[in-house]
Amino acid sequence: MTAQEVEVDPVGAGQPDPVISVRDVWKVFGPKASEVPKSPELCALSRRELMDRTGCTAAVRDVGFDVAPGEVFVVMGLSGSGKSTLVRCLTRLVEPTSGQVLFEGEDILAADEKRLRDLRRNKFSMVFQHFGLLPHRRVLDNISYGLEIRGVGKAERAKRAMEVVDLVGLSGYEKSYPDQLSGGMQQRVGLARALAGDPDVLLFDEPFSALDPLIRRDMQNEVVRLHREVGKTMLFITHDLSEALKLGDRILIMRDGKVVQVGTGDELVGAPVDDYVRDFVRDVPRANVLTLKWIMRDPRPDDVLDGPELGPDVVVRDATRAVLAAAAPVKVVRDGELLGIVGDEEILAVVAGQEADA
Amino acid sequence: MAAVAVSGVDFRRPSRGVVVALILALWLALWAVLKGLHTLALGPAQLTPLHQGLNDLNDAIGASRNTNPLFLYFFNEIRLVIDEFVILVQSLIAQPAFGRPLPLIGWLGVVALAAFVSYAAGGFRVALLAAAGFTFLGLQGLWQESMDTLALTLSAVLIALLFGIPIGIWAGLSDRFAKIITPVLDFMQTMPTFVYLAPLTLFFLIGPASATIATLIYAAPPAIRLTAHGIRNVPGDTVEASESLGATRAQTLGKVLLPTAKRTIILGVNQTMMAALSMVTIAALIDAPGLGKTVIKALQTLDVGTAFNAGLAIVVLAIVLDRVTTAAGTRVERARQNRNPLAAKVRTGGLIGGGALTAVAIWLSYTYVWAAEFPSDGEIGGSIAKGVATATDWVQGNLSGITNGVKDFATLVLVDPLQSVLTGSPWWLVAAAVVAISVVLGGVRAAIGSAVCLGLLVATGLWQDAMATLASTLVATAAVMVLGVVVGVWMGRSSHADRFIRPVLDAAQTMPAFVYLVPFLALFAASRFTAIVAAVVFAAPVAIKIVADGVRAVSPTTVEAATASGSSAWQTITKVQLPMARQALVLATNQGLIYVLSMVVVGGLVGAGALGYDVVAGFSQGQLYGKGLAAGLAIVVLGVLLDRLTRAAAARTGRA
Amino acid sequence: MVRNGKTGVRGAGVVLACALALAGCGGAKVGDTGSAQSGSTGDCGTFTIAINPWVGYEANAAVLAEVAEKELGCKVTKKDLKEEVAWQGFGTGEVDAVVENWGHDDLKKKYIEEQKTAVSAGSTGVEGQIGWYVPPWLAEKYPDITDWNNLNKYADLFKTSESGDKGQLLDGDPSFVTNDEALVKNLNLNFKVVYGGSETALIQAFKQAEEKKTPLIGYFYSPQWLLSQVKLVKVKLPPYAAGCDAVAEAIACDYPDYDLDKIVSKKFADANGPAFQLVKNFTWTNEDQNLVAKYIAEDKMSADAAAKKWVGDNADKVKAWLPGGAK
């Protein structure tokens, strides 16, 4: 379980330009909030100390990350860690105290009110934890609300709304009022509303936390499907690791407003940077997340190197049968180069560890 | 769980209670020694320089009204606009106009219109109620008076809403503005109307404008408060969702905030209507037309029957307006639940058919005398008046022995001791004790607030009257709360009881106090106790309703859990329902207090003396005007003091 | 939806037809009759009388209004107003006349002397008396109670919850100035003044006291309609002498008799139209007023009907009020 070297820098040189990039964003609530990010002394304090000293809450502290086009980027953390505040900073539903938010290279924090409204109308959409539906409007009118405020004509609105209704599986409920729907259905409305404007980026703030587990799973699958079908960039907030692992291409872990670690699921599980993250990932079914590259070892002199070959990104669970069936350890190979080998022991350590934990 | 929470509170409360008890004990001890010293007494005809100054100010304003540009261009314009508007409404339904001997729309048209509007806003049942109610007004022989009252009330309410709703929206959106406006609203609601009635006629002359504005001042605050409350309570998520989609502020306001807050806003409209109706009798003192005049005239000759008949008409109007607005508030929800397509069809048909019928009725009532002038000559009204007169005579003749005993006992045991401590202590002793109690209950901030209020009371020059009024107010509020809890719990636990008691409460709240003053005077003579009873009659309904709603709102699961664990009904009430309805109890106390204070002036009319009498006398005698105004201010200050104190105490114990 | 609309329209049509049929058997049309009443003769124009809230006042006003309308062809408007508000109305031109004024030196000073918006229009002929009264049964039972010198002897009788261990002197029609606190103090009476706070409270108290034979002493005045029902007995106070009420705190004498008068707006007086002439000439007696007040308060006639009846019965008196030129 020893950590191998982990690339922390998310966006390498060869990757496409990020859709969103966030730099040094701070959000401090309270009196004289703007002083805090400027003062190195105050910056150094913990959240608690800052509260006691100045009466300010630093909800987001010096956060930076990039989101690539088409990526599903997940932000995770315990309650109160600043996730909601962070995601609201992106479209300035909450005004960041300092820092930079770039959308396709444009500084959102510099946008005037009109431009900001444009961005919100055309580029971003958000799905909320408690749905935020309008109780006095029918489903269809809720969904077309975003189009309505853009000034889209009635007929076109209805047409577009009906398309999205189908897309999220709400057919037959167009005429209902929100309070006549179950929680899952209501969130589908929220989702449809966000999709109706055909935005470039979808922001989700714990959209499924209020739903029961079965429905939550349905909805997660729904998001996976949508992502496949419409391929939008998504920024997804959750405090549920399995959800993060299921949906996220990359995951950012926050604690007390700060970034603790950014990486893919297997990176977090395989190489947690500290105990906080380790605690977080403890209950994960490791075999489902870890890939061979995390458990392979260098060949020892006595190893027989004639086993089958597998790639380094094969998930342990999928490799288990092959490894156990093979007489010799499996060779982990990328582009013909031998990276390491995985034997029964390594596989069993993961699988057994998981059983022991469960 | 509940048990733990309750015992937690019990554990903390005594310590604070003990301190307060100690302060009170010390106060009593000092009072025994210092009795009669520094009590700041002021004779009924005596004036302080402040009173004199207020008199002079009033005179100066009056004298300058023909030269002051503010009058010439500002107040006069306002008056013209309002006058025109009210007169227009009156000429529609109440007063002869456009060269006709009758208003444009006669009774048939008004009844049809009322029913139709009620149908459109509420539904079939309220439409029936409205038609029956309005017809009843005619049968009482009070058609024209009722229409005058209705015209004035509706005009005042419309204007109140025109300003109140935007102000309320602003207060809902901006915390800072809410902070500024709240004390203004408190002021508007507790400042006795008598104080500004005469000056109003200076500013806006005698006529519809003054009556409308007097009504407006008292009636607008609920609309403002409830609008702000409604806007504030729109879930943050919903607003954020709208913003995140790029809505402008106006769009969010128009498409999200207002529709979502609609029910609360309608409740505000409802409360404003009720408040406006309760001003009808007082506005009659400056020539406001309508039922109020009938009441006042009847009282001059102690004609309780006629006064009651007119009062009943006010109650009927109030109930119709109340039920229609309430139904309008809930219609949306009901329409939603009812997904039956047939119902929608029936409704559309009903609207079209009803509209046509109404149009015909209006046309008939425009054209033909039988539909324009209410036919019967108030036979029902006559019998009501006679019946009530007989009943009051009987009550006065047979019960006053018992009731006088009750009065003497209550006065001796409750009012007198309290009043002699409050009025007999040196003013600084009372002030010190109140500030000390404020510290214990509400902390330093509350104490500072109390100190300022007490200082203002001293400054009004009416310290002793204020203390006498305070004594009666406290007794009345205590009685209101006893009734509030007993009847409120009963209503909260039994929807059966609720259904029967609620209309009685509505009637008690809207029947003008002037109507029952005469029988009360007969039963209890002119005394402080009479004033207390009148205040309780007026204030208890509010407290009862709030407590009932609070008790009903306690989660049924919790009550079930308590029952399941074997609690008796008494235990369920005292250990679960009342503690959990704490917020409602606090609110009930608060509102009870405000309502009691708003009856102080009426109390002055039936022997309570003190501030109430000062205000009444100030309204009636020119040289006492300044004193009356100071007394009005003292009532406001008392209100603020008690209100803040109860709130602070509640917040503290709430957190403990 | 469309279908609904059609049903609705059809329904409306049926309703309309029915209604028209009904209207066919119609009846009198609005405006056919009446409306001839405003054929104002004379050059009187409009005449606005304030109505102060007591029955005696209303009697004066109703009679004046009746005469002004019928004899002079004025268009009379009555405005229900408290005294001070009515006097304010002189300045704003909204009130022409107050037709029964009880003293009110404060208002006279303010509006007649200072603001110069009002002028006196002479006596109404009615004499007002303010004083302390007891119900008849009490005066009968204790004949000497009607002398202030004996009041202390009876103080115990008048004890109430409001007066504690002293006798209660019920006071407090808020519209009138009272000297009672000073009187009680300066006459060394063992009484406490309790403020009833309204005329209603006073009337009810006296009425009840006579009906139930309970003791009561209080501030009251005549003329007042109640006196025709309950013959209250006035208590003798030290007699009034000019100037004995100069210093408010030192007053120890009875109230003066009031010559109830009429006050009119300066403008109204200066125009000197027939209505003003009428007001100026108007005088009658306490008995006349009491009679009209009785019609209103006891016989429950409307003020207009009461006035009409009295005017019909007293044509000669009315004639004397009319301006020289009127018919």
Ligand SMILES: Nc1ncnc2c1ncn2[C@@H]1O[C@H](COP(=O)(O)OP(=O)(O)OP(=O)(O)O)[C@@H](O)[C@H]1O
């Ligand atoms: N408007 C505000 N004013 C003051 N403090 C705030 C405000 N909004 C959030 N905070 C504080 O900022 C911190 C982060 O809150 P935030 O809502 O972003 O957390 P979260 O990670 O979304 O938590 P949860 O999982 O409970 O939604 C919290 O300590 C919260 O109290």
Ligand SMILES: [Mg+2]
């Ligand atoms: Mg959150």
